[in-house]
Amino acid sequence: xxxxxxxxxxxxxxxxxxxxxxxxxxxxxxxxxxxxxxxxxxxxxxxxxxxxxxxxxxxxxxxxxxxxxxxxxxxxxxxxxxxxxxxx
Numbered sequence: 001x002x003x004x005x006x007x008x009x010x011x012x013x014x015x016x017x018x019x020x021x022x023x024x025x026x027x028x029x030x031x032x033x034x035x036x037x038x039x040x041x042x043x044x045x046x047x048x049x050x051x052x053x054x055x056x057x058x059x060x061x062x063x064x065x066x067x068x069x070x071x072x073x074x075x076x077x078x079x080x081x082x083x084x085x086x087x088x
Contacts, residue, residue, distance in 0.1 A: 006034045007082030011072040013041035019050045026088065027056050034058060039076035041066050 008026060012018075026036055036056075040048050040063035048063035060079055066072040077085060 003031070003033045004084065005082040006031070007037055007080035007085045008034065008088050009037045009039070009073065009076045009080060009085055010088050011039045011041070011069055011076060012043070012047060014043045014045045014047060016043070016045040016047045016050060019047060023050075023054055027054075027058070030058050035060055035080070035082060037076045037080045038062070039066070039072045039079075040064075041072055 008030065010022075010026070030036060036059045038051050038059065038061040040051060040061065042048070042063055042065040051059070051061040051063065054061070062075075062079065066075060073087065
C-alpha cells in the first residue's frame with residue numbers, strides 16, 4: 001500500500017515565543033514521508049533564525065516579506081509537495 005504524503009503548512013510572523021513547543025509537537029507528529037512547510041513573513045523577533053536552525057529534513061522553511069496571510073499561504077502551498085495539505 002502506498003503511503004500518503006501530507007504537507008502541514010504554517011504561516012507566521014513574529015511568533016518566537018511559540019516556536020519551541022510548536023516545533024517539538026509538529027515534528028514529533030509527522031510521519032516519515034510527510035513535510036512541514038513554514039512560511040515566515042520576515043519576522044524581526046528571531047523566529048526566522050529559529051526556523052532555519054531546525055535540522056529536520058522534513059521542514060521546508062522560508063522567511064521573506066509577503067502581502068499578508070493569504071499571500072503567505074499561497075506561497076507555502078506552491079512549495080508543498082504533499083497529496084494533502086493541512087494548515088496549522
